[in-house]
Amino acid sequence: MKVAVIQFPGSNCDQDAVWALRLVGLQAELVWHTEKSLEGFQAVLLPGGFSYGDYLRAGALAKFSPVMEEVRRLAERGYPVVGICNGFQVLTEAGLLPGALLANTNLHFTCKDVFLRVERTDLPFTNGYQPGQVLKIPIAHGEGRYYADAQTLERLEQNRQVVFRYVPSPSSPAEEGGGFNPNGSLNDIAGIVNERGNVLGMMPHPERAVEDALGSTDGRPFFSSLKRALGVVA
Amino acid sequence: MKYHVTLLIELKDGILDPQGRAVESILQGLQFKAQNVRVGRVLEMEVEAGSEAEASAVAHNIGKALANPVMEVFVVEAVKELV
Numbered sequence: 001m002k003v004a005v006i007q008f009p010g011s012n013c014d015q016d017a018v019w020a021l022r023l024v025g026l027q028a029e030l031v032w033h034t035e036k037s038l039e040g041f042q043a044v045l046l047p048g049g050f051s052y053g054d055y056l057r058a059g060a061l062a063k064f065s066p067v068m069e070e071v072r073r074l075a076e077r078g079y080p081v082v083g084i085c086n087g088f089q090v091l092t093e094a095g096l097l098p099g100a101l102l103a104n105t106n107l108h109f110t111c112k113d114v115f116l117r118v119e120r121t122d123l124p125f126t127n128g129y130q131p132g133q134v135l136k137i138p139i140a141h142g143e144g145r146y147y148a149d150a151q152t153l154e155r156l157e158q159n160r161q162v163v164f165r166y167v168p169s170p171s172s173p174a175e176e177g178g179g180f181n182p183n184g185s186l187n188d189i190a191g192i193v194n195e196r197g198n199v200l201g202m203m204p205h206p207e208r209a210v211e212d213a214l215g216s217t218d219g220r221p222f223f224s225s226l227k228r229a230l231g232v233v234a
Numbered sequence: 235m236k237y238h239v240t241l242l243i244e245l246k247d248g249i250l251d252p253q254g255r256a257v258e259s260i261l262q263g264l265q266f267k268a269q270n271v272r273v274g275r276v277l278e279m280e281v282e283a284g285s286e287a288e289a290s291a292v293a294h295n296i297g298k299a300l301a302n303p304v305m306e307v308f309v310v311e312a313v314k315e316l317v
Contacts, residue, residue, distance in 0.1 A: 056275075057302060093302060100304040102245075107252045147249065147305055184250070 001230040002027040004041040006071070006087075008062045009033070013048035013084065013207060020207035021045070024224040033065040042230055043080040044071050046087030048140070048205060058101065058143045059089030068094055080124045080226060081199045085141055088191070088201030097194055097201045098156065099148030105184030109142040113215065114182055116164040116190050116204060123193060124229030125200050126163060128221030134170055135218035137204040139182055144203040146185035146192075153186055164191035164202055236280050237289035240311040243301045244274030280316065289313045 005017045007030050014030055021028035028045075031038065038044065051062035062068070068090075075081045075096055083091040091097045104110060113136050118129040129135075148156065156162055166188040168180040181188050183203070191202030206219030245251050251272050258271035277300070283289035290313045297308035 056300060060300070060302065092304070098304075100302055102249070102305060103252055105250065105252055107256060149304075 001042045002029060002040060003043045003045055003226070004029060004031045004038050005045045005047055006031050006033055006067055007047075008049070008051035008065060008090075010051045010053055011047050011049035011086070013086075013205065016205075016207045017045050017047045017084070020210045020219065020223050021226075023210055024220065024227050026223065026227050026230070031067065033062070033067045035067045036070060038067070038070045038074060041074070041079075043226060044074055044082070046071070046081070046083040046090050047207075048085030048087060051086055051090060054086075054143075057089075057093070058086060059091075059093040062086075062090045063094040072096065075194075075199050078196065078198050080229060082125060082226075083199075083201040084205055084207065085139075085144075085203055088203055089143065091199065091201045096199050097192060098152050099146055099192070101143050101203070102145040102147050103143050104141070104145055104182070107142075109140075110144075110182050111138070111140040112182070113138050114190070114204060115167050115169050115180065117167045118163070119165055120160055120163050120193070123163065123197050123200065123225075125193075125222055125225050127228055128225040134167060135164075135209075136216045137206055137209045137219055138216075139204045140208075141183070141203055144183040144185065146183075146187075146189040146203075148186065156189075156192060157187065159195055161192050161195065162187065162189050163193050163200060164189075164204065166190050235283060235285075235289075236316040237283055237286065238312075238314045238316050239279050239281055239289060239293040239296075240313075241277040241279070241293060241297050241300075242274055242309045242311045243277065243297070243306050244272055244308075246305055246307055249305050276311075286313055286315060
């Protein structure tokens with residue numbers, strides 16, 4: 001069971017993603033964005049970074065990369081597809097996930113730990129978490145303000161497509177009242193999944209929270225969940 | 235024939251534009267009476283086409299390919315034949 005980690009020109013979390021996948025015992029390989037086939041891969045990860053320098057809009061040019069046709073095909077066939085940070089932006093630009101990611105309300109590129117509540121644990125990416133579990137995972141983005149029109153937002157909530165939501169730090173509830181939402185995302189959305197439940201996008205970086213040395217290991221179950229979902233026996 | 239095309243892409247009305255807000259507050263600081271500032275993007279390009287109408291249609295298709303309909307709108311601002 002192999003996971004393809006797509007490298008666009010300007011991706012910079014690709015090696016970290018490979019590291020995290022291998023850490024839990026998955027096979028992972030880097031795949032250059034001009035590849036036209038993902039034959040032999042059972043899952044895809046679009047990593048963080050600045051594909052095409054974020055020119056035009058974050059993710060706007062990467063959606064035209066040749067490999068995206070194949071990513072779309074795998075997504076349609078029900079294979080797990082994950083987009084982290086810039087990967088999430090690519091997935092929304094490509095129309096594989098609803099909504100869009102706009103400039104953070106405060107216009108700052110924000111790099112810090114945030115707290116997320118796991119809203120669903122019945123997905124290939126979250127089966128290793130407890131319902132309502134709060135995770136400490138870092139973010140690093142300038143365009144992470146999740147936006148969708150009112151109807152889309154309502155549909156997302158009704159279908160339980162919101163997977164991760166920004167919440168106040170459990171140790172400093174003083175943040176209650178909105179300060180915990182780092183970018184102005186509607187409904188405090190940090191990550192969503194498509195209706196079918198196989199395509200997930202999130203702004204925070206679980207691959208940067210897989211070892212004690214990184215300050216948190218809360219991202220590790222994200223990858224081990226995927227391993228379980230893919231039926232890999234350690 | 236070659237045509238020079240100007241394409242304007244901007245955020246839809248009602249979507250918060252923090253860049254526009256930042257520019258607005260600077261303009262007000264400079265005593266300009268400017269409100270509701272929005273920041274968009276202008277793309278200029280040359281396209282090959284048989285007529286101005288065709289060039290305009292090409293520009294429209296380019297706008298559709300490049301603008302994100304979730305949060306943006308685009309306008310073909312100008313199509314001018316190059317001599």
